[in-house]
Amino acid sequence: MAYAKLVDVTICTGCRGCMVACKNWNDLPVDTRDYQGSYQSHDKPNGKTWNVLQMKEYENQSGGFEWLFRHQACMHCEEAACVKVCPEVAITTTDMGNVVIDQEKCVGCTYCVQNCPFGIVELAEYVNADGEKAERAQKCDMCNDRIHEGLEPACAVTCPLDAIVFGTKEEMLELAKERLEEAKLTYPDAQIYDPPGVDGTNMIYLLAHPPEVYDLPPNPKVPTSAVVWKDYAQPLGKALLGVTTMAVFTGFITNKLFNKEGHGHDTEEGGEINEETKQ
Amino acid sequence: MKKQNSNESTVKRFSKAFIISHWVNAFAFFALYITALPLYTDFFNWLYPVFGGPEMARLLHRIFAVLFIVPLFLLIIFDFAGFKNWAKNILKWEKKDFQFLMAFPKEFFLGKSKVPKQDFFNAGEKLNSLLTIMCTLMLIGSGFVMWFPGAFASGVVQWAYPIHNIGFGLALAVVVGHIFLSIGHPNSKASMRGMTKGDVPISYAKEHHGVWYDEMVKKGEIKEEKDKSKGA
Ligand code: HEM
Ligand code: SF4
Numbered sequence: 001m002a003y004a005k006l007v008d009v010t011i012c013t014g015c016r017g018c019m020v021a022c023k024n025w026n027d028l029p030v031d032t033r034d035y036q037g038s039y040q041s042h043d044k045p046n047g048k049t050w051n052v053l054q055m056k057e058y059e060n061q062s063g064g065f066e067w068l069f070r071h072q073a074c075m076h077c078e079e080a081a082c083v084k085v086c087p088e089v090a091i092t093t094t095d096m097g098n099v100v101i102d103q104e105k106c107v108g109c110t111y112c113v114q115n116c117p118f119g120i121v122e123l124a125e126y127v128n129a130d131g132e133k134a135e136r137a138q139k140c141d142m143c144n145d146r147i148h149e150g151l152e153p154a155c156a157v158t159c160p161l162d163a164i165v166f167g168t169k170e171e172m173l174e175l176a177k178e179r180l181e182e183a184k185l186t187y188p189d190a191q192i193y194d195p196p197g198v199d200g201t202n203m204i205y206l207l208a209h210p211p212e213v214y215d216l217p218p219n220p221k222v223p224t225s226a227v228v229w230k231d232y233a234q235p236l237g238k239a240l241l242g243v244t245t246m247a248v249f250t251g252f253i254t255n256k257l258f259n260k261e262g263h264g265h266d267t268e269e270g271g272e273i274n275e276e277t278k279q
Numbered sequence: 280m281k282k283q284n285s286n287e288s289t290v291k292r293f294s295k296a297f298i299i300s301h302w303v304n305a306f307a308f309f310a311l312y313i314t315a316l317p318l319y320t321d322f323f324n325w326l327y328p329v330f331g332g333p334e335m336a337r338l339l340h341r342i343f344a345v346l347f348i349v350p351l352f353l354l355i356i357f358d359f360a361g362f363k364n365w366a367k368n369i370l371k372w373e374k375k376d377f378q379f380l381m382a383f384p385k386e387f388f389l390g391k392s393k394v395p396k397q398d399f400f401n402a403g404e405k406l407n408s409l410l411t412i413m414c415t416l417m418l419i420g421s422g423f424v425m426w427f428p429g430a431f432a433s434g435v436v437q438w439a440y441p442i443h444n445i446g447f448g449l450a451l452a453v454v455v456g457h458i459f460l461s462i463g464h465p466n467s468k469a470s471m472r473g474m475t476k477g478d479v480p481i482s483y484a485k486e487h488h489g490v491w492y493d494e495m496v497k498k499g500e501i502k503e504e505k506d507k508s509k510g511a
Binding site for chain 1: 324428463464
């Protein structure tokens with residue numbers, strides 16, 4: 001069954017407890033930044049920092065000032081571009097709907113990085129069991145180990161205001177709708193973000209404003225190029241390879257059968273390669 | 280098996296520069312092919328350890344990519360005349376070229392057919408050159424973008440992948456055909472000598488590249504050959 005994380009940005013106060021909890025539980029390395037000109041720490045999630053609290057200063061329609069806080073991490077797309085393009089089958093969707101990367105299989109090709117519609121996946125140093133270091137794709141896995149043991153993701157547990165809630169996707173959508181009613185009273189543009197272009201996500205937002213305001217793509221989808229690449233070009237390429245091989249093979253056989261006497265000069269004056277002439 | 284006629288007179292076909300360019304390019308192509316196979320499908324993942332790990336395989340792919348491009352410049356610098364002849368020839372498409380292609384399937388499968396006199400490059404070779412150039416452009420263009428994704432917009436990078444992939448599939452199909460016709464198929468074997476030693480028997484030139492042969496005769500570079508009866 002699909003599980004989901006509901007992030008209600010309308011009640012988030014930007015305490016960044018989720019960021020700390022994530023770093024802590026997932027043992028992520030230090031990832032310092034110089035002052036960026038705002039309260040926001042990192043510009044976006046990356047391989048060492050799997051969730052980043054977006055802090056935006058926003059002027060609403062009536063000219064009032066608003067602080068927008070948004071917990072941003074992997075969206076766990078139902079139809080995930082990264083899963084599609086990974087040549088090593090290193091990225092998979094689990095039975096609970098979360099998308100996880102196996103760094104032991106990853107080779108660091110960055111195909112997933114280039115194709116993520118949300119710009120979430122990035123490479124970061126990974127140390128394997130033998131102590132070998134390599135750049136491997138990393139991102140939020142929705143605390144895969146925790147949720148498969150019946151616990152909530154670290155960020156959801158930590159959030160003091162229940163701005164991050166975890167449960168079945170169905171429950172979360174229900175809850176989102178309930179909260180949307182309330183949120184609409186304050187924010188007329190409030191909406192649920194569960195984009196259909198990627199068949200829905202397993203992290204869904206209750207947003208106070210249209211997605212663009214939060215730099216979210218209004219209609220994210222698996223890139224058409226990725227579909228052409230993996231659903232058409234790749235299988236066709238393999239087939240073409242098979243067909244050419246077959247044609248060559250057939251040509252070889254039919255020549256053996258019907259062209260016994262060869263073609264005069266050619267076969268005889270071919271220089272040293274003649275040694276392997278079959279006649 | 281008949282002994283080859285070693286004292287048969289020959290005529291120069293390709294320069295050293297042309298031959299070296301061809302083989303360096305061919306070698307690099309295969310090296311690129313092999314080093315990228317595990318990224319093409321995980322069926323070939325056992326190749327990673329052979330190259331010393333995925334990082335090494337990807338580094339080698341880039342090194343061979345450079346080697347893949349160099350021959351073109353070698354050719355232009357050291358045998359511009361040969362390059363020009365090639366470029367001009369493969370772009371020239373006349374009735375005889377299409378007739379050649381029409382007759383080709385019969386020739387390919389049965390080994391016998393009547394075809395009109397051909398240029399320095401026959402229509403098949405022209406087609407092979409054009410397809411190869413097309414695939415090469417696709418592969419180099421997209422490969423460059425994939426090498427330096429940071430320098431391009433994400434839409435461009437995303438489209439580079441399918442283009443590289445399609446270029447790869449097409450190129451391989453073309454190359455398989457090309458190799459078979461040059462070493463596997465009994466009717467084309469003499470042409471291999473042109474790409475190894477640089478010269479071909481005059482009788483071969485006459486039979487397979489009639490237009491070129493006539494030109495050479497007209498220019499007085501070779502003597503008109505008496506029509507010999509078929510050898511075998
Ligand atoms: C000449 C310039 C070329 C350049 C600059 C280039 C570069 C690249 C790059 C950067 C990648 C991405 C993987 C990585 O990071 O290593 C790649 C993948 C690949 N290359 Fe090339 N390459 C070139 C030519 C070729 C040729 C001639 C072939 C085929 C014989 C080839 C076959 C492949 C394949 C099959 C992949 C995997 C892509 C996929 O899964 O769709 N490349 N290449
Ligand atoms: S970087 Fe790793 S996880 Fe991402 S597509 Fe490449 S092999 Fe797969």
